[in-house]
Amino acid sequence: xxxxxxxxxxxxxxxxxxxxxxxxxxxxVPVSLIDALATVTHPVWDTNTIIVWDLxxxxxxxxxxxxxxxxxxxxxxQSFLRNPLAEPSIVxxxxxxxxxxxxxxxxxFHAFGALSTPSLAFVGGLAxxxxxxxxxxRIKNTNNLILVGVGISSIxxxxxxxxxxxxxxxxxxxxxxxxxLGSLTDVSLFHTATVAPFVIIGGALLLGCRRDLNLLSxxxxxxxxxxxxxxxxxxxxxxxxxxxxxxxxxTVGIIGFIGLMTPHIARPLARNEPGKxxxxxxxxxxxxxxxxxxxVRLTPTVGxxxxxxxxxxxxxxxxxxxxxxxxx
Amino acid sequence: xxxxxxxxxxxxxKNRRIIEPISLSITSxxxxxxxxxxxxxxxxxxxxxxQLIPHHGYCNLSAKPPIERAAMVSWVSQDRDIVWDITVRxxxxxxxxxxxxxxxxxTGTVGEAVQDTLxxxxxxxxxxxxxxxxxxxxxxxALIARALVQNTPVxxxxxxxxxxxPFQKLKVLELMRNMAKNGKSVLATIHEAxxxxxYFTRVLALRNGTIIADGKPKIxxxxxxxxxxxxxx
Amino acid sequence: MPVVxxxxxxxxxxxxxxxxxxxxxxxxxxxxxxxxxxxxxAQTGSMNAARIISTNICIDTLLVTLANPATITALSxxxxxxxxxxxxxxxxxxxxxxxxxxxxYRLKPSIVFVSNFASPRTRAALTKLGITVVxxxxxxxxxxxxxxxxxxGQTLGAEDAAGQLIAALDMAATNRPLPRPLxxxxxxxDKFTHGTHSLIADIISKAGFSRPDRLTSSGYGTFLSxxxxxxxxxxxxxxxxxxxxxxxxxxxxxxxxxxxxxxHRQTAFVDTKLWSCGSPAASNLIKKLNIIGQNIxxxxxxxx
Numbered sequence: 050x051x052x053x054x055x056x057x058x059x060x061x062x063x064x065x066x067x068x069x070x071x072x073x074x075x076x077x078v079p080v081s082l083i084d085a086l087a088t089v090t091h092p093v094w095d096t097n098t099i100i101v102w103d104l105x106x107x108x109x110x111x112x113x114x115x116x117x118x119x120x121x122x123x124x125x126x127q128s129f130l131r132n133p134l135a136e137p138s139i140v141x142x143x144x145x146x147x148x149x150x151x152x153x154x155x156x157x158f159h160a161f162g163a164l165s166t167p168s169l170a171f172v173g174g175l176a177x178x179x180x181x182x183x184x185x186x187r188i189k190n191t192n193n194l195i196l197v198g199v200g201i202s203s204i205x206x207x208x209x210x211x212x213x214x215x216x217x218x219x220x221x222x223x224x225x226x227x228x229x230l231g232s233l234t235d236v237s238l239f240h241t242a243t244v245a246p247f248v249i250i251g252g253a254l255l256l257g258c259r260r261d262l263n264l265l266s267x268x269x270x271x272x273x274x275x276x277x278x279x280x281x282x283x284x285x286x287x288x289x290x291x292x293x294x295x296x297x298x299x300t301v302g303i304i305g306f307i308g309l310m311t312p313h314i315a316r317p318l319a320r321n322e323p324g325k326x327x328x329x330x331x332x333x334x335x336x337x338x339x340x341x342x343x344x345v346r347l348t349p350t351v352g353x354x355x356x357x358x359x360x361x362x363x364x365x366x367x368x369x370x371x372x373x374x375x376x377x
Numbered sequence: 378x379x380x381x382x383x384x385x386x387x388x389x390x391k392n393r394r395i396i397e398p399i400s401l402s403i404t405s406x407x408x409x410x411x412x413x414x415x416x417x418x419x420x421x422x423x424x425x426x427x428q429l430i431p432h433h434g435y436c437n438l439s440a441k442p443p444i445e446r447a448a449m450v451s452w453v454s455q456d457r458d459i460v461w462d463i464t465v466r467x468x469x470x471x472x473x474x475x476x477x478x479x480x481x482x483x484t485g486t487v488g489e490a491v492q493d494t495l496x497x498x499x500x501x502x503x504x505x506x507x508x509x510x511x512x513x514x515x516x517x518x519a520l521i522a523r524a525l526v527q528n529t530p531v532x533x534x535x536x537x538x539x540x541x542x543p544f545q546k547l548k549v550l551e552l553m554r555n556m557a558k559n560g561k562s563v564l565a566t567i568h569e570a571x572x573x574x575x576y577f578t579r580v581l582a583l584r585n586g587t588i589i590a591d592g593k594p595k596i597x598x599x600x601x602x603x604x605x606x607x608x609x610x
Numbered sequence: 611m612p613v614v615x616x617x618x619x620x621x622x623x624x625x626x627x628x629x630x631x632x633x634x635x636x637x638x639x640x641x642x643x644x645x646x647x648x649x650x651x652a653q654t655g656s657m658n659a660a661r662i663i664s665t666n667i668c669i670d671t672l673l674v675t676l677a678n679p680a681t682i683t684a685l686s687x688x689x690x691x692x693x694x695x696x697x698x699x700x701x702x703x704x705x706x707x708x709x710x711x712x713x714x715y716r717l718k719p720s721i722v723f724v725s726n727f728a729s730p731r732t733r734a735a736l737t738k739l740g741i742t743v744v745x746x747x748x749x750x751x752x753x754x755x756x757x758x759x760x761x762x763g764q765t766l767g768a769e770d771a772a773g774q775l776i777a778a779l780d781m782a783a784t785n786r787p788l789p790r791p792l793x794x795x796x797x798x799x800d801k802f803t804h805g806t807h808s809l810i811a812d813i814i815s816k817a818g819f820s821r822p823d824r825l826t827s828s829g830y831g832t833f834l835s836x837x838x839x840x841x842x843x844x845x846x847x848x849x850x851x852x853x854x855x856x857x858x859x860x861x862x863x864x865x866x867x868x869x870x871x872x873x874h875r876q877t878a879f880v881d882t883k884l885w886s887c888g889s890p891a892a893s894n895l896i897k898k899l900n901i902i903g904q905n906i907x908x909x910x911x912x913x914x
Contacts, residue, residue, distance in 0.1 A: 077712045096715070099739055104711060131460040163730050217804060217830040219886065220666075220727035220748055235711045235735040260478070263471040266461050267520070270429050271454055275475050275527065276447035321463045321507075322471075351687040353708050 057318055061332045065113070068339035072109040073101065075346050080105070107241045108233050112342050113335040114241065115233070115301055116311075118248045118293040120334020121327060123308025124315065125255045128262040128323040129286045130191050134371065136309035137294045140194065140287075141201025142177040146298040147229055148205040149173020154224050155212050163239060166228070167299040171247075174295025177201050182287045191269065191283075231302035231357025233342055244296045251292030252331070258285050259324030266323065304357050306364025307334055313371065380405060380531045380562060381426060381450060385434035388418075388425045388586075395421050397587040398434055403531055407562045408553060410573040410594065413583035414607045419566045420455070422583065423533050427452055447476055451524035453534040457516060459508045465519045466504040469494060469526045476527050490526055498522040498552055514545030521552060532556065534565040538572070550576045570598045582606045661718060662766070665709050666725040667695055668887035669746050672759060673723065674700045675775060675890055676768045683707075683717050694883055696891045711735035721765070749888025751812040752779055752896075758888065775890050782893030783816040786900065789907045794819035794846035794899070797839055805831040810848065810885045813892055817899035819846060844876075845906060848899070851879040878902055 073082055078100055085101035092098075119137055126135040137143060150170035153159050159166050184197040209229075216222055261282045264272040273279055297304075311334040312326050319325035341359050348354045385398035396418050403409060411419050425432040427450065428439055438446050469491040477487060495501045500518050503511065511519060517537055524532050537553075538546045546569070553563045554576060567573050573580060573594050580597040582590035584606060590597045597606075660681040664670045670689040673682060674697045682704050688694045689701035707713050711732050714722055719741060724733055726745045736743050744765060749755045756776045763772020794817075796810045797803050804810050806821070807829055815821075822842035825834075839847070884895050 077710075077716045096739060100712060100715070103738055104735060128461075133460070160726065160730065163734050166730075217802070217808065218727070218748065220725050224727055224729065235729070235731040237731065237734060237738075240731070260471070260475055264475055266459070266463055266468060266471065267523075268454070268456055268458060270424070270456075271452060273429055273443060274427055274447060274450070274452040275472055276444035277475070278443050316461075320467070321461045322467060323461055324471075351706060351708070353710055 065332050065336050069109050072339050073105045107236050107238045110241050111236045112339045114248050115297050116334035116338030117331040118297045119307040120311035120330040122290045122293050124312040124327045124330040127312050140198035142174050142294045143298045143303050144202040144205035145177030146170045146174030146295050148209050151209045151225050155216050170299035171295050178291025185283050228302045230355035231304040232355045233301050240300050244300050247292045247296035251289045254285050254289035263324045306360045310367050383436045387433045408557045408577045409564045409579045410577040411566045411581050417583045418586040450531045451527040451529040453520050453524045455535040462507045462509045464505050468523050473526050494522050494526040513540050531562040661720045663719040664723045669723045671697050671887050671889040676771050677766050715739050755888035779893050782896040788818040788903045792845040793822040795844040796848040799850045801833050803834050805829040817896045847877045849879050851881045
């Protein structure tokens with residue numbers, strides 16, 4: 050059994066590395082990766098270096114962070130809520146993050162600097178997380194967390210629509226709509242460096258829940274009798290999800306369906322073990338987003354194709370297939 | 378040796394007393410049947426003792442953190458809601474991993490504990506079967522095995538014989554008897570009075586949240602007592 | 611029990627011309643345009659040959675009138691689209707470029723014009739690559755248009771052309787004043803009316819009209835019901851002639867204004883693209899509205 054695990058992990062990580070390398074190579078400008086690598090030892094500031102190190106590399110790293118974070122949060126939520134159709138947007142955090150970004154763009158705060166919209170969006174996401182955590186305090190039945198999340202989503206969505214409809218500036222609206230569609234275009238090392246700590250901390254928190262999530266297989270009550278402190282687990286899942294999803298959504302917008310799809314791909318490989326599903330979801334999610342972003346860059350459209358659109362096109366038939374399998 | 382004791386334990390839900398103050402204790406090697414009409418509070422009493430719902434009064438389990446409680450009492454609930462279709466072996470392994478996490482054992486012990494439990498319960502051939510593919514009786518045995526792998530002196534069971542055919546019921550009862558022979562105690566809710574008389578050493582009769590009888594099954598479960606226990610409120 | 615989940619769906623009836631823009635830019639993303647291929651830039655010509663890129667339709671409009679087309683390397687994807695662009699003819703031969711740092715860099719531009727609302731990420735990336743990036747503000751008044759023309763003219767070394775355009779705008783604004791005071795109001799198809807801090811309002815006022823008494827609101831604008839518009843009783847209603855995504859004429863679509871009133875001279879159906887961007891086309895629109903105003907007075911048309 051251990052040998053199979055090692056083989057699976059090796060193959061998945063190998064695929065991630067390969068996709069990462071391809072992602073570095075894909076783009077309108079032909080680059081030489083070897084030359085770029087050589088600049089580590091012999092720094093040369095030519096445009097090849099800038100493009101590879103300041104544009105392609107952050108974009109590829111961000112793909113892995115986004116994919117890993119969303120997939121991990123999705124897997125944790127599905128295991129904790131014991132619901133195979135759960136995903137990060139269900140708890141409302143991506144909607145409140147989007148609201149933060151919309152407020153930033155509509156008010157003009159957007160123009161102050163590279164981090165203005167991401168910070169407001171991050172604050173929005175955390176605010177959603179706080180509302181969720183305080184609701185979680187009162188709620189014993191975890192299914193009611195979904196209801197709270199849907200409520201948070203609806204309110205944020207309504208306010209976002211209100212802001213959009215009251216704005217008369219076509220370009221601000223354009224920025225808002227395109228931001229919400231989700232894109233990794235031109236992310237910088239700076240963006241990546243600000244997202245990474247939250248993803249790592251939140252991710253570590255979620256991965257630490259693996260053993261307890263295994264014990265939820267028979268429900269919360271039985272888990273409590275085996276020694277799981279349900280309150281602690283609840284908060285770790287909510288806070289871990291809030292940190293990772295807020296950080297990622299704040300920078301790249303709403304990328305849907307990764308959190309929903311990836312655990313379902315990881316689960317059979319993990320032999321249905323909830324904890325292992327979390328661990329496998331991270332590299333598989335990274336792989337999916339890397340491949341999706343490569344596809345986005347290769348699609349010959351006149352304007353830039355948005356990643357969120359692409360994942361929705363991929364995810365919707367997958368989602369329908371899941372529903373069919375659930376009811377079948 | 379007293380394993381579980383309560384003193385004036387009562388449960389209030391929405392200001393209504395579901396469980397009146399109850400003082401009882403469970404000692405080693407007992408097979409206790411908890412009987413009563415539906416709605417008399419059997420499940421509520423067990424869940425309160427397990428600290429799954431808040432209660433007033435004293436229970437010796439309440440002062441202990443969950444991981445220590447897990448070493449004292451295990452629980453087989455009535456729920457058969459399985460979301461992730463794992464194997465029986467996986468189910469027992471996760472329980473054992475959590476239970477023995479802080480004890481300085483090599484992982485080999487977890488595997489051994491799981492195998493020993495499967496053998497004890499008479500289900501070694503079910504080890505790689507997925508939970509959703511099991512029959513009612515097989516699933517009940519698997520869930521009892523999961524509770525047993527915790528290696529606790531006391532096990533609570535809620536309606537373990539529900540929806541089982543007569544042969545399956547006997548298998549489960551035989552397993553409980555083996556547990557008692559090995560010094561473990563069982564507290565189980567049961568509706569079949571004749572089976573209770575046959576297999577259990579003690580009966581607690583619950584009516585409207587109060588213990589109205591506590592004694593040997595032959596005496597408590599006499600025919601003319603049944604109306605008092607189960608009769609209309 | 612599975613719970614059906616949906617990602618938050620943002621549904622909003624975004625008023626024109628905002629919807630105009632959203633659809634414009636969304637369509638441009640999805641349209642595969644094989645005839646436009648931006649070839650890998652070769653370093654041809656002298657080092658001093660200007661290679662100008664504009665990434666916004668409003669800036670495209672100004673650029674094409676100010677600069678020599680030979681110096682323009684690329685425009686925004688909407689420039690050649692007749693539904694949104696007033697310079698579609700002139701832009702026909704000029705390729706379009708995606709708004710990403712690498713795609714723009716690949717064309718080795720000497721200068722890139724961006725809207726002040728363009729993605730800061732891409733702007734920062736362009737700057738990092740050593741490209742000169744100039745932001746041009748979205749014009750909300752004739753004065754803004756003149757300022758943009760002046761500053762772009764200076765940047766491009768086309769002060770003369772700029773001066774002519776500015777003069778034309780000034781000329782248009784000094785129309786024959788209307789013989790008697792008339793009020794006018796712009797009213798979009800989705801019931802949004804632009805406020806005083808908008809280009810169309812400035813155009814209407816330069817054409818000689820005032821705002822209806824009840825509606826002297828400043829700011830960007832507000833939603834009005836048909837009843838409120840009728841009560842305000844403007845002498846002239848400036849309505850939308852087309853939408854970008856419907857090829858039919860909208861005259862019948864305006865609720866509360868039946869087909870008969872469409873024939874009256876007190877409604878003017880104007881193509882939105884003429885005032886969505888601040889461009890020299892604004893002067894034509896000012897003149898046209900002024901003529902309509904003159905005719906209203908001449909024909910002694912009085913609102914019932």
